[in-house]
Amino acid sequence: xxxxxxxxxxxxxxxxxxxxxxxxxxxxxxxxxxxxxxxxxxxxxxxxxxxxxxxxxxxxxxxxxxxxxxxxxxxxxxxxxxxxxxxxxxxxxx
Numbered sequence: 008x009x010x011x012x013x014x015x016x017x018x019x020x021x022x023x024x025x026x027x028x029x030x031x032x033x034x035x036x037x038x039x040x041x042x043x044x045x046x047x048x049x050x051x052x053x054x055x056x057x058x059x060x061x062x063x064x065x066x067x068x069x070x071x072x073x074x075x076x077x078x079x080x081x082x083x084x085x086x087x088x089x090x091x092x093x094x095x096x097x098x099x100x101x
Contacts, residue, residue, distance in 0.1 A: 046084050067092045
């Protein structure tokens with residue numbers, strides 16, 4: 008839902024919902040869950056990176072720290088997102 012443009016614009020209008028959505032996505036990404044859940048959480052955080060500036064660097068660091076021991080599906084999605092995050096970052100992301 009958070010990735011659909013309609014819902015994205017509606018959620019942006021309610022800061023409390025935005026904050027709780029980002030917090031929940033961060034929890035899902037950092038806690039042990041199935042890869043599909045974590046990839047969706049990763050995509051959700053990636054989508055909200057322009058609304059919450061801290062997400063870019065934090066997400067990049069989190070992905071890189073987990074990538075080594077995750078599945079091929081996680082790694083494939085991670086590489087695509089990291090590539091975009093590195094392009095957008097004014098500071099070099101490791």
